[in-house]
């Protein structure tokens with residue numbers, strides 16, 4: 496569901512931490528309104544550093560970040576506007592949750608944006624329901640499990656109704672069902688019109704959900720395209736310490752080791768179709 500308009504762009508962005516680590520080395524990254532984009536990269540590639548630029552928490556040393564074609568300005572008024580448009584869910588929910596109860600935590604954003612108490616209450620309930628945490632309103636966030644904290648952190652950003660949601664490893668630390676639920680939620684929000692950008696190591700999830708993928712290594716974007724285009728570059732993927740989705744790896748083994756010419760696919764659904772197609776062809780031969 497992508498329209499042509501670019502909503503967020505990093506243009507030739509360089510960033511150096513105070514200790515001298517050059518974490519971003521000329522990053523170009525563009526997301527169109529309505530897209531669901533995944534940023535893949537190994538540990539230390541620079542994904543979190545890049546994401547912290549998307550709502551002005553970090554400022555590039557060189558290059559610029561543009562929201563709806565306008566470069567971010569770093570005064571507090573402009574940053575407030577940027578943060579209404581772009582909401583970031585941090586990798587570690589403890590960096591985000593601070594209020595005495597889950598309810599108050601999720602209410603913080605909408606109250607700050609000027610919603611009334613009554614409107615905020617409704618928004619908070621909706622956001623907690625969306626992440627399956629409505630039973631936890633009165634609990635202190637520090638009593639929640641890692642996965643529950645993550646869901647509350649997502650609700651906190653959801654409650655601010657941003658146009659773009661940026662999530663740093665939204666599935667890290669979640670059990671498989673919890674991870675699928677979060678991805679289904681993000682997918683649903685995306686289909687309803689929200690632009691979603693996630694970083695992840697989980698190559699199995701990427702082709703199921705992402706319209707487009709960027710791959711980052713050592714502070715640079717090394718390739719970009721549809722999941723199909725990106726995963727076809729197997730050598731590049733492996734050089735960046737990443738791997739193919741497991742189901743694609745199985746097809747690779749069947750092709751190369753067992754000489755079974757099943758066509759490549761990157762999701763269970765694609766590979767199932769390709770296996771059935773192969774079996775049909777084989778049956779017709781006999």
Ligand SMILES: Nc1ncnc2c1ncn2[C@@H]1O[C@H](COP(=O)(O)OP(=O)(O)OP(=O)(O)O)[C@@H](O)[C@H]1O
Pocket residue numbers: 512513514516517518536537538539540541542543544545586
């Ligand atoms: N506050 C900091 N001070 C100095 N160096 C930092 C700081 N934060 C990150 N770095 C360094 O910047 C580089 C990029 O780190 P970043 O956290 O952006 O990577 P990442 O791709 O998000 O990694 P991961 O997948 O492990 O979360 C790494 O070399 C890291 O050690």
